[in-house]
Amino acid sequence: MKKTLLALVVAGFVLAGCDQQAAPESPSQTETETAAVVEHQAQADDASVTEVPVTLPEVDQPEVTQPIADSAHSARNALDWDGTYTGILPCADCEGIKTELIVKKDGTFILTEVYLGKEGNAFEYEGSFNWNTAGNTIALPGAGDGAVQYFVGENQLFRLDREGNRVEGDLASHYVLRKQ
Structure with a gap:
C-alpha cells in the first residue's frame, strides 16, 4: 500500500514538472485533487478498504492578462x-x-x-x-x-x-x- 502511495506522489510530481507555465501562488485544482487522493488512500490504508485507481483530469488554467492602455493615443x-x-x-x-x-x-x-x-x-x-x-x-x-x-x-x-x-x-x- 505504501508503494502505491509513493508511486502516486511521484507521478503527481512528474505531472506537475511537465507543466511549462509558471506555478501560481495558490495550489491549483490538480494539486488539490492529488492531495485529496493521497489523503483518501492514507485513510484507506488505515481502514483496510479496497483501492480504486483515480484518474485526475488535466485542467488548463486560463492566462489572465490586464489590458495595457495605449499611451501613444490621446485626445x-x-x-x-x-x-x-x-x-x-x-x-x-x-x-x-x-x-x-x-x-x-x-x-x-x-x-x-x-x-x-x-x-x-x-x-x-x-x-x-x-x-x-x-x-x-x-x-x-x-x-x-x-x-x-x-x-x-x-x-x-x-x-x-x-x-x-x-x-x-x-x-x-x-x-x-x-x-x-
Missing part, C-alpha cells in the same frame, strides 16, 4: 478637436452663459461669453491654449478670472471646475460645449 493626437464649440453654461446670477469657443490647430483660441439676462455683459478672450501632459485637457490662460480648462472629448468639450475636475451631479450635463 490631442487621435481626435478631430479643432473647431467651434457652443453651449449655454450655468450661471449663479443670470439665466446662463452663452459660450462660444473656437480652438485652432495652431494652438490659439477665441472665447466669447455672453451673460444672458444682463446688459453689456459680453466678454471675448483670445490667446494660446495649453495641453496637459496626458493630452486630454486644454487650459485657456487669461480667459476670465481663473484657470479655464476643458476636457476634450469626441465632438464636445467638458468645462472643468477650478481644481481641474469634471463637474458632477445634476448640472453635469450643462457643462458641455458641442462642436458645430
Whole structure:
C-alpha cells in the first residue's frame, strides 16, 4: 500500500514538472485533487478498504492578462478637436452663459461669453491654449478670472471646475460645449 502511495506522489510530481507555465501562488485544482487522493488512500490504508485507481483530469488554467492602455493615443493626437464649440453654461446670477469657443490647430483660441439676462455683459478672450501632459485637457490662460480648462472629448468639450475636475451631479450635463 505504501508503494502505491509513493508511486502516486511521484507521478503527481512528474505531472506537475511537465507543466511549462509558471506555478501560481495558490495550489491549483490538480494539486488539490492529488492531495485529496493521497489523503483518501492514507485513510484507506488505515481502514483496510479496497483501492480504486483515480484518474485526475488535466485542467488548463486560463492566462489572465490586464489590458495595457495605449499611451501613444490621446485626445490631442487621435481626435478631430479643432473647431467651434457652443453651449449655454450655468450661471449663479443670470439665466446662463452663452459660450462660444473656437480652438485652432495652431494652438490659439477665441472665447466669447455672453451673460444672458444682463446688459453689456459680453466678454471675448483670445490667446494660446495649453495641453496637459496626458493630452486630454486644454487650459485657456487669461480667459476670465481663473484657470479655464476643458476636457476634450469626441465632438464636445467638458468645462472643468477650478481644481481641474469634471463637474458632477445634476448640472453635469450643462457643462458641455458641442462642436458645430
